[in-house]
Amino acid sequence: MRKKKFSELVVRGSGNVFRDFGRPNADVEQLKAILAAAIIGLLDREGLTVRAAHARTGIAAADFSRIRNADLARFTVDRLMTITNKLGSQVDVRIKVRKAA
DSSP states (O other): OOOOOHHHHOOOOOSOHHHHTTOTTHHHHHHHHHHHHHHHHHHHHHTOOHHHHHHHHOOOHHHHHHHHTTOOTTOOHHHHHHHHHHTTOOOOOOOOOOOOO
16 A cells, blocks of 8 residues: 655645534634634733723623633624724725635
């Protein structure tokens, strides 16, 4: 039996891990993950704890904790965008529509 080369074992992803694993609403999950990562980046850059973020925005510290732990089931895209805005940043969305595979 011939040993496979590394290049033969690698499968190129679609760019959306949720789609690659066949998750329903993969595009929404991907967008939520991107927004959550942006929120975490803002918290880290400003050195904000979840309690300090609550004090600044009025959003529950538990929500910031959930975002840090990637527990995004309770969040809508709209809510994550609102949180980003309350942290002093603006979300710029660009949409590219293409035929599904």
